[in-house]
Amino acid sequence: MRVLCVAEKPSISKSITQILSGGRYTTYNTQSQYVKNYEFDYLQTNSAFTVTCVSGHLTEHDFTDAHRKWHSCNPADLFDAPVESRVAKDKKAIETNLMSLARRVDVLMIWTDCDREGEHIGMEIATVCRNANRNIVVKRARFSAIIAQQIHRAAQHPVELDRAQADAVEARILLDLKIGAAFTRMQTLSLQTRFHVFSEKLVSYGPCQFPTLGFVVQRYNQVKNFVPESFWYIHLTHARATPDGPQETTFNWRRGHLFDWASAIAIYSYVLDSPLARVTKVTNKETKKWKPLPLTTVELQKAGSRLLKMAPKKVLDIAEKLYQQGFLSYPRTETDQFDNQFDFMSLIHKQTVNPAWGNFAQSLEQGGFHTPRKGKHDDKAHPPIHPTAHAGGLTGDEKKVYEYITRRFLACCSKDAEGWQTTVEVVCGREFFNAGGLVVLAKNYLEVYPYDKWSDHPLPEFKEGETFQPATCELKEGETTKPHLLTEADLVTLMDKNGIGTDATIAQHIQNIIDREYVIERMEGSTKYLIPSTLGVALVEGYDRIGLDKSVSKPQLRREVSPSGS
DSSP: OEEEEEESSHHHHHHHHHHHHTTOOEEEEOSSTTOEEEEEEEGGGTEEEEEEEOOSOOEEEEEOHHHHSTTSSOGGGGGTSOEEEEEOGGGHHHHHHHHHHHTTOSEEEEESOSSHHHHHHHHHHHHHHHHHOTTOEEEEOOOSBOSHHHHHHHHHSOBOOOHHHHHHHHHHHHHHHHHHHHHHHHHHHHHHHHOGGGTTOOOOOOTTHHHHHHHHHHHHHHHHTOOOOEEEEEEEEEEEEETTEEEEEEEEETTOOBSOHHHHHHHHHHHHTOOOEEEEEEEEEEEEEOOOOOBOHHHHHHHHHHTSOOOHHHHHHHHHHHHHTTSBBOSOOOOOSOOTTOOHHHHHHHTTTOTTTHHHHHHIIIIIOOOOOOOSOOOSSOOOBOBOSOOOSOOHHHHHHHHHHHHHHHHHTSOOEEEEEEEEEEEETTEEEEEEEEEEEEOGGGGTOTTSOOOOBOOOOOOTTOEEOOSEEEEEEEEOOOOOOEEHHHHHHHHHHTTOSOTTTHHHHHHHHHHTTSEEEEEETTEEEEEEOHHHHHHHHHHHHHTOSSOTTSHHHHHHHOTTOO
16 A cells, blocks of 8 residues: 655654654655655555655635735725635645655545644645545544654554544634735725825734734723722731741731721721730641643743743744654643543653753652643643653753753652641731741652742741730831733733634734734833834724724634634
């Protein structure tokens, strides 16, 4: 049997070839500079394999000649205008290669990424190959990591392409093209006729881009319009001698704070009438700091922005590269729980040679392993992101991303941190106050995961019924604090929560509004905030003032059109 295997990228086709052939294969050049054809016999299925690849989507969608030019029609006419699909000009050499190979094989096996976009690319490949060989049998290889076990299993147990997933992508492409083109032409042409500054500027619109911009503008307006409000609280402290010297304990008022000054001063006077505070309750109990959940794409983007100080898109690009090199599992996943049959120990063992966390990996092998926590999400396609091989030669940002993912995986396989928590409750003038202390007994996962903080802050010894004279008892004034501008991590969270984009496209939508100068990045200290430009604010407020039933800058409309994002 002759089988043609087509991967989504050159690096994947080569990795698949090296695994399935055992390193014994013949390489042929093609008309495309980056695409190679590899041939070998796959003994496990007694088949002659040819492995090649595409480079992402083969086809492009556009309006027909009657509607393609900007001044050819009213922008509103684009909603009903016909759309044609064709192989992109820069992909013609790849199309020629696929058709030539398809004519001499029996089976086409699709090896694109196992997500919705990959199914659509698989359908594009199948269409091209069927144009050359209408009798070709189309199969789909399912895998989530470039490791030998999964690649061999996928080659030996192929499945069918999921047409429903591919059709969903096709529908989204058509909707985004028509909506994006109609609104982009409308607002660009309208602004160009009114303002000279826009004479050479494209003012683009995107169904996900505008709700993303809307989040930034909404937070900016909240900050700009914030009016602080005063409140009052009672500040109670006690100084006590300990073997390590005097230690001051701060007790927090159970009421928190009051916004009414008259009420606060009345209660404070009652407290002052009582010169002593009495301990009413001392509670000691074991406590834990939970280890992190298995890693999803959204959480990787948030962590990359917050902890590694990288743009979400850059983090995803690096993770994709590490996946193609065989160091990581597929980095686009919504799953935060490992399958019950997942082979943790073989992956942990690969990390034992690392000088930074190798000893911790060995401790997991020697009895320290505990099953990772299970989140609430399972996309049924890919496991959580995890290392698949040890990568000792990485540098720079690639090293940072790989280290974070690996440390998080090892932390997931460890125990929760354990501590001893003390809570002391006191009463003074009929008002109750609390203080809390912590002693860390076992760091466990924290030994390998420095991104979480949990440290000792013990309390001196208190006994129920004892009394003491507070060191300070003051009525203090405070103010509500304004919200901060959005960070990229904040924006990723809002987009994920509101269904704007998918785990794989959120980063690109954020990058788009930055590239189009609707949003500006501003550093304050070590934190990068997102601020809408004058144009960004004007676009959002302009559409909002139209009074549409559902604002294009709010997430509801996009969520209804595409419930799973895009």
